[in-house]
Structures are given as structure tokens and as C-alpha cells.
Amino acid sequence: MSSQEVAGTAFQAAQLRSHVAAQRPRGLPRRSSVESCSDGELIRRIGERDREAFEALYRRFARTVLGLALRRLRDRSRAEDATQETFAAIWRAAASYRPERGPGASWLYAVARNAIVNQTRIRFEPGAEGLDSPSDEPGPPEHAESGWVSWRVHSALEELPDHQRTLVELAYWGELSQSEIATRLSIPLGTVKTRTRAALSRLADLLEDDELQ
Secondary structure: OOOOHHHHHHHHHHHHHHHHHHHHHOOOOOOOOOOOOHHHHHHHHOOOOOOOHHHHHHHHHHHHHHHHHHHHHHOOOHHHHHHHHHHHHHHHHHHHHHHHHHHHHHHHHHHHHHHHHHHHHHHHOOOOOOOOOOOOOOOHHHHHHHHHHHHHHHHHHOOOOOHHHHHHHHOOOOOOHHHHHHHHHHOOOHHOOOOOOOOHHHHHHHHHHHHHH
């Protein structure tokens, strides 16, 4: 079985177990041998092909990754594809994670960002499905303006340092509060606030420079 097939199987198992867990009556015990592991420890174990760790990471991050993808792609099917691609890539590349380079969550969101960008490119390939289908959505001028604004924002985001860009993405596309971001990334709340202010200030400068050009 190829690594892609193994990743797909593990992903489907994680989806199923997550659904079953959601249906479990309150008060019943649940297996928690990996639930207390840090994000980085889960990724390390996934690098050793630990499927239980993979399923725990999926339960922990799948909803947020899907939310990020939905906000950027605005298409449920492509967002789901990006989410599956994210976790398949994590399964394949987890052995490359180095905890000394940063928290596990930051590494995971970098993987998710790449998967979402890949889906963005697919969306605009010539001949993509649905381009000629009748629709009540805004016409070409509105799409052009929306696409231009979106491109400018995404381009500006790419110029931010990773530690700032991740915060902005989690806040505005993942819809997480600053406290939730601090918990998710295992950094102090004050650090989240400081980095977010710096990121937004830098974004404003970048977008203003675009207007002047």
C-alpha cells in the first residue's frame, strides 16, 4: 500500500472515530492515552506511524483547518479536499517536524496553508468545473473586484513573518479568539496580542503601499 493510500485510510478512520466520539453519551469514559499529548508530541508519534496519534491530531485540528479552508476558498468541496490534503501531508511528512524550530501547531498550519494554496490554484485552472454553469452569483465585474481585493490581502499576508501570519489566519479565517489562539499555539496571551497588533500594522502598511503604486 502506498503512503498516499495509508494516509487516506488513516484520515477516513479519524473522521469515523471523530463522528462516533461526537455521538457518545455524556458521562461515558473515553480513551485518552494520547489526548494529553502536546501537538508536537502527536506529530512526532505520527512520524513513527502511530495511527492513534494521527486520529487525536485530526480531532484536535480538523474543524479549525476546515474553517480556514472555507474562509479562503469559499467552496465546501474544495475546503474539504484541502483539509484531507493537509492531513495526508502531515501523515507523510511528520517525521520532518523539528520541535526546536517551533510549536507543532505552527508547523501544522504551515502544512494547511500549502494545501489551501494548492486548492486555490486548482480553482482558477482553465476549464475548471462550473465556470460555464448558470449562477445567481455576482457577475464578472464584481468577481474581478473581489478577486483583486482577495489577491492583495493574500499577497500582503505572504510578506508577514510566519509567527505573525499564523495569528492573523487563525483570528480572521479560523475565527478563534486571542485566548483560544494562545492555547492552541501554546504561547502567552500577551504575546498573541503584541504579535497581532504588529501584524495588522504591517498589513495596513503593505496595503497602503499597494494603493500608492
